[in-house]
Each structure stands twice: as C-alpha cells, then as structure tokens.
Amino acid sequence: MRVTTLLTFALFLAAASPAGAATKVIKLGKLIDGTGRVITNAVVVVEDDRVQRVASGNVPIPTGAEVIDLSRYTGIPGLIDAHTHITYYWDGVTPPRSEPPRHPAVVAVLAQENGLKALEAGVTTIRDLNAANGVDLAMRDLVNMGKMVGPRMFVAGTALMITRSTAPPAPIGILADGVDGVLRAVRQVIASGADWVKMRGSTGGFDDVTQLQTFTFEEMKAAVDASHALGKKIAIHSYGPAGARDAVRAGVDSLEHGADLDDETIAEMVRRNTYYAPTIDHNQYYVENADTVYHFPAGSKERLQDYIRRNVDTARKAFRAGVRIIMGSDAVYNGWGLNTRELDWFVKIGMTPEQALTAATTTPAAMLGMEKSLGAVAPGFLADIVAVEGDPLADITAASKRENVRWVMKAGQTVVDKTKRSGVN
Secondary structure, rough: HHHHHHHHHHHHHHHHHHHHHOOEEEEEEEOOOOOOOOOEEEEEEEOOOOOEEEEEEEOOOOOOOEEEEEEEEEEEOOOEEEEEEOOOOOOOOOOOOOOOOOOHHHHHHHHHHHHHHHHHHOOOEEEEEOOOOHHHHHHHHHHHHOOOOOOOEEOOOOEEOOOOOOEEEOOOOOEEOOOHHHHHHHHHHOOOOOOOOEEOOOEEEEEEOOOOOOHHHHHHHHHHHHHHHHOOEEEEOOOOHHEEEEEEOOOOOOOOOOOOOOHHHHEEEEEEOOOEEEHHHHHHHHHHHHHHOOOOOOOHHHHHHHHHHHHHHHHEEEHHHOOEOOOOOOHHHHHHHHHHHHHHHOOOOOOOHHHHHOOHHHHHHHHOOOOOOOOOOOOOOOOOOOEEEOOOOOOOOOHHOOHHHEEEOOOOOOEEEEOOOOOOO
C-alpha cells in the first residue's frame, strides 16, 4: 500500500466519521463476544461510541438507525496488540534502521500508515513501548481528538536504558544509571505524559539475541516503585532469564520477550499476576526478511531460529503454569499488518483458539485497566468490533490473517470496510 493512498483514505475517514448516524445496528452471523458467549444471528446496537445492546434474532430497529448487515461474517471484539513500535516507519526502499533522520512531525504523519495497517488486521488498540521525541504521545492525542485515524494508543514515551557501548544505529532510549538516575528518568517519562514506563532490562533486539542483564535488581525495583508511586505501570524488556527474574522480583507489571525463564521465575509471575508478552512472531518475520529487508549478518537467521525455539518452549511452560499471557507483536518497520500472527503461536503452545483470542482481548484490557471498556462486545463497552471470514474458534487463522478481516469498527465508527470492494491499495 502506498503512503499517499493510505493517508488520503485516512483523511477521508476522519472527515466522514462525524456524519454517521449516532445509532447503528450491526447484524452478524455469529458473535464471539469476549465474555465467553457465542451468539448466532447476533444484533449489536451501538449508540455513539458504545455498545448499547447485544441480542439475537429479530430485534426492533431504532428509528433513524444505520443498519450494517454483516451476517456473512463472524464478529469478535477489537483486538489489542500489547507491544508495538508505531513510530518505526519503513519507506520500503532504504534498509530499516539506516533511514535518514526525520523531523518528529514527519514521523507522526508517516507512522499513520503503520496504524492503518494495524486497523486492517483487526487491531483497534495498541500499547506502544518506546518512541523518540514524543511522537507516540502526539499520535495518541491526535487519534483521541479524531484528527488522525489509527488504533487507540497507550504509550510509554522513550524507554530507559543504561549507558553502554553500542554500534550504530544506537537504540532509542533515555540513559539512566544508578538508582538516582533511574528515579529521574522515570519521573521525566511520566511528566512527559506517558501512560506507561518502559525499561530495557537486558540486551537483545533485531538480529541481537544476547540476553545480558543491564539494569540491576535495585535499579529495577526503584523504577517499579517510582512508577507505581505516580500511578503508572511499567514494562521491562528482557530477552534472557537473569533480567526477567529480577524484573519479576521487582514487581514489574508486564514482562516483554523473556526466553529461557526458570521455573521459579514463572511461578513468581503466577503469584504476582505478572503479564507476559512473549512476542514470538517478531523474530519470525526477522528470519523471513533477514536477507532482503534487514540485511542481517551471516548466521543471524540461525541464531534467531534458535531463540524462537527457546521462546516457544518458555511460553508453553508459562501458559501451562497459569501465567497471564498477552498478544504483543513487537511490530516495527515491515511488521505492521502482521500484528495478529502471534495468535498462531499461542495455539501452537497449547492454547485453544478461544484462549488465544482472550490473550488479545480481555486479558490485555485488564492489564491496561480498561476491563470495563475494552476486550468485549457488551453493553457499556466501547464499540470496537471486527468482522472476519470464517470462525476463529474453529481455526484461529480466521482472526490471525489480515486478509480474513473484512470490516472494523472502532468506538462506533467504521474504520475498515472491505465488504463491498477489494480494499485500499
């Protein structure tokens, strides 16, 4: 998809959305409502941005309501991608991470393309974990104002990282060394307007699958306590077991990546109700694009594949132990639009399709503190509804493949409609 076409489409949607009827009636062949119910011949009545009623069969149509007939499709709640990087935009030509610096305003406009691809995959909410120059905060606010079309955003501003030698391109981050430095950085991130705090607790990322712990336990504990004292939650990145162990002991709200976790750490995650985003698939799309897009050095694909195997084994152990697992794509650059492929991995580790959908709806909604507004199609909830080809409870690919998503509503407004045409090109 070309950026110009996508942005034209986005501007059209932004201009057109206020003119829609306040009341909409959506008819679905089947609705998986996110509360454990499967409703055939479902009728969802939406008033402004919220679900007013969910019923089955013949339901009186309110006067003046817009009727949207999706009876050929299965409805599911809008999906939540709990680990993304929306500002990591790729022009499709220059190798990612080698693109020239861009003004933050330019990044915000270009990154809208990533958001539109997420919507096309059925993702109506994201938690974005690391962006430079406040671009994620600006995009969040523009989306909330209705001036930019994109998924609902919960953002972490710029991540905390230690000072260390690194080859270019240097990762984005606020340097924070020692407890005092960490306290200053956490307060700086929260003061900037971030919803979450993100901390890089180990090495690892892109073709780097090393797992060296960076922040100490004392530094992690200071970050967690400072975040919680100011009413915010914190996510800690750790590719390996040491950083993950200390992050969990420190009381982190969500652990990101985390391969090779030991049984004690997993048990502690269960005891503390720690959320876990294993982000398995992002390394798979690195493997798929290692030569043609990312130009990783020789041996990278083999190292990534080995990490994937260990990541899968860890996620399987965590799931069996009862850890609260959430869908996180870690989408960057060309990973946008592939956000929901993580659901396929969840089924591979032993989840039922229903459990996989829960990991992308009600579980991350609870993590975000939005359990009464997101993750379900139910009265009082925000009207985030996705219509897909097929039945995700029989085959998860009905929800995990973007081409199966035919229609998407976010907060009562239709943002994707491929039911009558081939879609946006």
